[in-house]
Amino acid sequence: MALSYKARKRLSLLILVVGLPVYIILAVFTVSLFDRPPFWLELLIYVFLGFLWMMPLKKVFTGVGQADPDEDPANYPHDPAGKYALKDDKKH
Numbered sequence: 001m002a003l004s005y006k007a008r009k010r011l012s013l014l015i016l017v018v019g020l021p022v023y024i025i026l027a028v029f030t031v032s033l034f035d036r037p038p039f040w041l042e043l044l045i046y047v048f049l050g051f052l053w054m055m056p057l058k059k060v061f062t063g064v065g066q067a068d069p070d071e072d073p074a075n076y077p078h079d080p081a082g083k084y085a086l087k088d089d090k091k092h
Contacts, residue, residue: 003060005068012064015057023053 003011027049031042054061063069 005063005070008060009064012057012061015060020053 027046031045031049036042037045
């Protein structure tokens with residue numbers, strides 16, 4: 001079952017706020033278990049681990065920054081005061 005847009009947006013926020021810091025702590029702890037490698041190798045390990053966390057979560061983050069596809073375009077983004085609404089400027 002595919003996640004809805006709102007569910008993916010909430011899940012991505014949870015992953016970034018809670019999951020990513022936990023992953024960073026685990027990555028640093030895991031690397032600290034071994035003898036310290038040369039700087040370039042340690043940097044390479046952290047870069048690799050930095051990309052590794054997002055591979056299984058790619059589907060969750062895909063399209064989250066875009067407009068909700070199920071939302072009516074006239075109501076998105078929500079603007080109750082009409083401050084940013086598109087207006088016809090035809091003064092011919």
